[in-house]
Amino acid sequence: MSDLTRRTAAELADALAGGETTSVELTQAHLDRIAAVDGDVHAFLHIDGEGALAQAAAADARRAAGAPASPLDGVPIAVKDVMATAGLPTTCGSRILEGWVPPYDATVVKRLREAGLPILGKTNMDEFAMGSSTEHSAYGATHNPWDLSRIPGGSGGGSAAAVAAYEAPLAIGTDTGGSIRQPGAVTGTVGVKPTYGGVSRYGLVALANSLDQAGPVTRTVLDAALLHEIIGGHDPLDSTSIDAPLPKLVDAAREGASGDLTGVRIGVVTELGGEGYQPGVLARFQESVELMTKAGAEVVEVSCPTFVHALATYYLILPAEASSNLAKFDAMRYGLRVLPEGPDGTVLPSPSAEEVMRATRDAGFGDEVKRRIILGTYALSSGYYDAYYGQAQKVRTLVSRDFEAAFQQADVLISPTAPTTAFKLGEKVDDPLAMYLNDLATIPANLSGVPGISVPNGLADEDGLPSGIQILAPALADDRVYRVGAAVEALHIAAWGGPLLAQAPELEGPAR
Numbered sequence: 001m002s003d004l005t006r007r008t009a010a011e012l013a014d015a016l017a018g019g020e021t022t023s024v025e026l027t028q029a030h031l032d033r034i035a036a037v038d039g040d041v042h043a044f045l046h047i048d049g050e051g052a053l054a055q056a057a058a059a060d061a062r063r064a065a066g067a068p069a070s071p072l073d074g075v076p077i078a079v080k081d082v083m084a085t086a087g088l089p090t091t092c093g094s095r096i097l098e099g100w101v102p103p104y105d106a107t108v109v110k111r112l113r114e115a116g117l118p119i120l121g122k123t124n125m126d127e128f129a130m131g132s133s134t135e136h137s138a139y140g141a142t143h144n145p146w147d148l149s150r151i152p153g154g155s156g157g158g159s160a161a162a163v164a165a166y167e168a169p170l171a172i173g174t175d176t177g178g179s180i181r182q183p184g185a186v187t188g189t190v191g192v193k194p195t196y197g198g199v200s201r202y203g204l205v206a207l208a209n210s211l212d213q214a215g216p217v218t219r220t221v222l223d224a225a226l227l228h229e230i231i232g233g234h235d236p237l238d239s240t241s242i243d244a245p246l247p248k249l250v251d252a253a254r255e256g257a258s259g260d261l262t263g264v265r266i267g268v269v270t271e272l273g274g275e276g277y278q279p280g281v282l283a284r285f286q287e288s289v290e291l292m293t294k295a296g297a298e299v300v301e302v303s304c305p306t307f308v309h310a311l312a313t314y315y316l317i318l319p320a321e322a323s324s325n326l327a328k329f330d331a332m333r334y335g336l337r338v339l340p341e342g343p344d345g346t347v348l349p350s351p352s353a354e355e356v357m358r359a360t361r362d363a364g365f366g367d368e369v370k371r372r373i374i375l376g377t378y379a380l381s382s383g384y385y386d387a388y389y390g391q392a393q394k395v396r397t398l399v400s401r402d403f404e405a406a407f408q409q410a411d412v413l414i415s416p417t418a419p420t421t422a423f424k425l426g427e428k429v430d431d432p433l434a435m436y437l438n439d440l441a442t443i444p445a446n447l448s449g450v451p452g453i454s455v456p457n458g459l460a461d462e463d464g465l466p467s468g469i470q471i472l473a474p475a476l477a478d479d480r481v482y483r484v485g486a487a488v489e490a491l492h493i494a495a496w497g498g499p500l501l502a503q504a505p506e507l508e509g510p511a512r
Contacts, residue, residue: 002029002032002033004021004025004026004029004030005029005030005033005166005167005169006166007169008169008218008219008220008222008223009072009075009169009170009218009219009220009223009226009227010220010222010223010226012026012074012075012169013071013072013073013074013075013226016059016063016068016073016074016075017063017068022056022060022074023056023057023059023060023063023073023074023075023076023118024053024056024057024060026056026074026075026076027052027053027055027056027074027076027118027120028053028056030076030120030166030167030168030169031047031049031052031053031120033165033166033167034047034120034121034162034167034168036507037145037165037167037507038165038167040143040148040507041142041143041145041148041161041162041165041167041507042124042140042141042142042143042158042161043078043123043124043142043152043157043158043159043161043162043165043167044078044120044121044122044123044124044158044162044167045081045089045091045093045121045122045123045124045137045139045158046081046088046089046121046122047120047121048088048119048120048121049120051087051088051118051119052076052118052119052120052121053118055113055116055117055118055119056074056076056118058116059073059074059116059118060074062116068116069114069115069116070114070115070116070117070230071226072115072116072117072170072226072227072230073115073116073117074116074117074118075117075118075169075170076117076118076119076120076168076169076170077112077117077118077119077120077168077169077170077171077172077227078119078120078121078122078123078158078159078162078163078167078168078170078171078172079108079109079112079119079121079122079123079159079171079172080122080123080125080156080158080159080171080172080173080174080214081093081122081123081124081125081158082125082128082129082174082204082205082207083106083108083109083122083172083174083203083204083205083214084102084104084105084106084109084203084204084205085102085105085106085109085119085122086101086102086103086104086105086109087101088101088102088119088121088122089101089122090102090122090205091122091138091139092125092127092128092129092205093124093125093126093127093128093129093136093137093138093139093155094127094128094138094364094365094366094369095138095336095363095364095365095366096329096335096336096360096361096364096365097329097335097336098138098335098336100334100335102203104203105203106200106202106203106204107200107202107203107235107237107238108172108199108200108203108204108214108231109203110203111230111231112172112230112231115230117170117230120167120168123156123158123159123161123162123171124137124139124140124142124157124158124161125137125154125155125156125157125158125159126154126155126157126179126368127365127366127368127369128205128207128322128326128369129155129156129174129176129179129207129212130155130207130322130368130369130372131154131155131368131435132153132154132155132178132179132182132435132436132438132439133151133152133153133154133157133423133425133428133429133435133438134151134152134153134154134155134156134157134158134161134183135151135154135425135426135429136154136155136366136367136368136369136429137158138366141425142157142158142161143161143425144157144161144164144186144187144422144465145161145164145165145187145504145505145507146164146187146188146422146465146466146504146505147422147465147505149424149425150186150422150423150424150425150465151186151422151423151424151425152164152183152186152187152422153179153182153183153184153185153186153187153418153422153438154179154182154183155174155176155179156173156174156175156179156180156183156191156217157183157187159171159172159173159180159183159217160173160180160183160184160186160187160189160191160217161183161187163187163189163217163218163219164187164188164189164219164501164504165507169218169219169223170216170217170218170223170227171216171217171218172214172215172216172217172227172231173191173214173215173216173217174204174212174213174214174215175191175193175212175213175214175215175442175446176207176208176211176212176213176318176446177211177314177318177439177442177443177446178193178417178418178438178439178441178442178443178446180192180193180215180216180217180454181193181417181418181442181452181453181454181468181470182417182418182438182439182442182454183217184217184417184454184455184456184468185416185417185418185454185456185466185467185468185470186418186421186422186465186466186467186468187422187466188456188466188468188500188501188504189217189218189219189456189501190216190217190218190219190220190221190223190224190453190454190455190456190485190489191215191216191217191224191453191454191468192215192216192217192224192228192451192452192453192454192481193213193215193442193445193446193451193452193453194213194214194215194228194232194451194478195213195242195449195450195451195475195476195477195478196210196211196213196240196446196449196450196475197238197240197241197242197449198213198232198233198242198246198451198476198478199213199214199215199228199231199232199233200214200231200233200235200237200238200241201213201214201238201240201241202235202237202238202241206321206325207318207321207322207325208317208318208321208322208325209240209321209325210317210321211314211317211318211321211446211447213446214231215228216228216231219499219501220489220499221253221256221257221453221455221482221485221486221489222250222253222254222257222486224253224453224482224485225249225250225252225253225482225486226250228246228249228478228482229246229249229250232246232249233245233246242476244476246478247476247477247478247479248479249478249479249482250482251479252479252480252482252483252486253482253483253485253486254486255483255486256482256483256484256485256486256487256489256490257486257487257489257490258487258490259295259487259490259491259494260295260296260487261292261295261296261297261484261487262295262296262297263296263298264296264297264298264411264412264483264484265297265298265300265409265410265411265412266289266292266297266298266299266300266410266411266412266413266414266484267299267300267301267302267406267407267409267410267412267413267414268289268299268300268301268302268413268414268415269302269303269304269307269406269413269414269415270301270302270303270304271303271304271305271307271308272307272415272416272440272441272444272470273285273415273416276419276437276440277416277419277420278419278420278421278460278462278467279460279461279462280421280459280460280461280462280463280467281416281418281419281420281421281460281467282416283460283461284416284457284458284459284460284467284469285414285415285416285457285467285469287457287458288414288457288458288469288488288491288492289414291488291491291492291495292414292487292488292491295487295491300409300410302406302409302410302413304399304402304403304405304406304444305402306395306398306399306401306402307399307402307444309395309398309399310395310399310443310444310447311436311437311439311440311443312392312395313392313395313396313399313447314439314443314446314447315375315436316375316379316388316389316391316392317389317392317393317396317447318372318376319372319373319375319376319379320376320379320380320389320392321376322369322372322373322376323372323373323374323375323376323377323380324376324380326365326369326373329360329361329364329365330357330360330361331356331357331359331360331361331364332353332356332357335364336360336363336364337356337360338356338359338360338362338363338364339351339356339359340355340356340358340359341359368432371432379392396447396448399444399447399448400447400448400449402444403444403448403450403472403474407473407474411473411480411484412471412472412473412480412481412484413471413472413473414469414470414471414472415441415469415470415472416441416467416468416469416470417441417442417454417467417468417469417470418438418439418440418441418442418467418468419437419438419440419441420438421460421462421463421465421466421467422465422466441470442470445472448475449475450472450473450474450475451472451473451475451477451478451481452470452471452472452473452481453470453471453481453482453485454468454469454470455468455469455471455485455488455489455492456468456489456492456499456500456501457469457488457492458492458496458500459500459503466500469488471484471485471488
């Protein structure tokens, strides 16, 4: 493996600035790495080698002229296949969008291009971001680089696996109920869900508009801060975008890297631990708490009673919004179109629009998408709206109030990111309720819109697989998650003698 693929994004940026390498060279190194190992990992759905190298050459020309577009100009990146990319397919992991090429870029993608980051390709995901394992992709599952028989988390398992397998130094994910943070925890990477509205959703194919948020997937907290400052900020094209300047995220990450947490109040959320959590995950979490205490933090227990209802609340609100959003995939304007067949197997001679729509949606949507559409339509139906969706929105308000009360007692809240390490592929794919429980700790942040980060905090004793610690802060206080996250990262690296990913088994080609 090339040394260039092992370096962090910040290190690559320094190497570019110092003339040690070129963007073309390091982009080619990552394309070579993808060619070598992605047959096993399946992190990518679409590779744009020619486009990435052209963008890299332009980045080299800017640096030669002394005018780089950003600190990360020339550092390549992967993008989750839920973001619109002009000239590149955007399928959302679904057959119903197979081959669709958007005529425009999402705002996040536009900002990446303007900042000079070559886009390597689009990463695999659960269909329309519905899942916690990236097994619900219509194009096949992604595998965890730590153990190819296990899941990489979801829905953004492709982005997390690409970063963990050294196929990309940076990636973009989206987080609706934990789809950046949970994959980060089970792959040993860093995943950030920004404050809702802090990163534009324009051009992000919506799952649930009030929950979706794009964010960074990286190998270090500093890398995440560098990327967040590029993609974040107000966007007039997004009506939910916050018209306020971003906090100084890179400065916060650099401050936290000292490992000093003197005076920081840390709240351990009582409801996000205990029964249902793997013993090794809890053991690593307790070690993190002890390290933070030794670093000067004041640690207190905080109770958020309504968090126990967050999972049920989420799985009423999300399907309701999803059923509305997915109604636009009707075979009339773009995407897949399937003509209905009669009982004898021949195509109906003059099918109605409704018959074409029914046949297309049946063939184009997978089981999990159909399941959530049905659940959401039921929750919004006449006679049930107030009993289900209306009640869920009331509980959502209570979750936000619990956060407000908790942040009166602590500067940040912490918990395990996910209740278990990566489970085996196929283990839960036919058990939706068991799958949904993987988002137990991450969902409250999406319901309230607060920012969160998952940072690797060790390997569980039972299986030697990564776990993560989640750090949550009040809305608009994203700098707090970077400061505390960087401190936790520094404390753990000092204890381990190096980054967690350095302990991962090597992938060298078609066979492990």
